[in-house]
Amino acid sequence: TVAHGGTILFVGTKKQAQESIASEATRVGMPYVNQRWLGGMLTNFTTVHKRLLRLKELEAMEQTGGFEGRTKKEILMLTREMTKLDRTLGGIRDMAKVPSAVWVVDTNKEHLAVAEARKLNIPVIAILDTNCDPDLVDYPIPGNDDAIRSAALLTRVVASAVAEGVQARAGLSADKDAKPEAGAGEPLAEWEQELLSQSATADGITEGGPENTREAVAEADSKLAEAPAEVAEAEKQA
Template sequence: GASSSVFSASSLASSLLSPFSSAVGLASSGFVSAAFSFTGDSTSFFTSSATTSACSVLGPLQHADYFGLGKLLSVRELFEARVHLGHKEGLLNDLMRPYLFGSRLGYHVIDLDKTLQHLFCALNFIAHVAYRNGIILFVTRHQQTAHMVEETARESHEFAHTRWWRPGLFTNSTAQFGTVTRLPDTVILLSTLDSVFEEHLAVKECNKLLIPTVAIMDTNCDPRLITYPIPGNDDTPAAIQLYCHLFKTAILRGKERRKKDEEAAARQQQEAAGTASDASKQPTSA
């Protein structure tokens, strides 16, 4: 039978909140009480009722899964999309060795359990950026999947760059565009390599400007300059399609949750104003 394990609340809080907290300069809180349940083919994240009430006071950053993204992820879906398939053994970047499950027929196999954990952290971060009305840029140089990336950006109401990257596009943006330009708050790379298998120029430019990056890291990639690396196959169209679907869902959920929270806050303000108005109209006793 499939084995199951449950991690403690403190380990979940540190593994999920710490990466995002480090990126925005916040410390993780001890108010989070959550559990991570993994059973063979599926993964689910859930929080206790005490967590829900605490998060309504402490804000979205204190919630382990504020946007309900844990239900989107499963090892089976990653396997069926061939996310586990790496490159030939001779192309391995040693920095990707911790993310390997093993090798088969001369090709490396990526550990999908680790992919799942990194993918959730990345999706959670992306949703928080969208929740705060941040600008997100999709980047790829694989022409085979460029149309999927552009369509994902269009449906997410964000931006995409799938052509040749002009050197200094970020670091010298004022000269490139002829005016002061707002740069993206997050860059999502469907592959950190360009069309000639060299590191994409966007990686170094984002690091120079402290722009957080989310990237799919195949076994021949260097994860050192990526804020949120996701070990996985970056060549197969089925895998790219799954990534695009998950990224789009995270962005849209972040925007929808912001809209709902703004409407709820507006209603609370109206109710508070109405209560104050009614109290002022009541006659005072002599």
């Protein structure tokens, strides 16, 4: 998914997962939600995207001195708005569209995120604890979603897989013009070797065009015609 330009949204708002969700998603450059899940974050992404633009606008105003000339009350209100938006949407500030898949820690706590993802047919990858419904998860990973180390370990594994996808995407982009032979450098399976040998045999028969093909067929026919005579001769000798 990631290798073909997709994104993975990391979701974990429980205290045991907040730190690992933020650190691992940031490490691989993926969006994340580790605070409160806002209803409609996926199903109503158009509105959420407008709030993201507002957050970036406020940050730009603060950095370029846009707060200058305003009253203390106005500056305080704008600062509070920016802080609130950053706390709830800061992890998805660079998400331009709905993700290709969602990684969830504790599907019971993140039931809103799971429901929205399923409504949009977005694959859900999640830790499947004993109290979770497996029917809600497309790719379950059995584990304990209440333990800090367990959640951190599985999140790191998913993030590492995402990192490999990002590297593969970079490799595909670099080699876009040069198209290497499919399967180069990889050992062939037995069925692949058999197909190649059959193909080579067929090429040998048809090599040289229709004339060689006719000669091969004529030779086979002559051998078939000689077969009854050989059988009769063998019977006389017997």
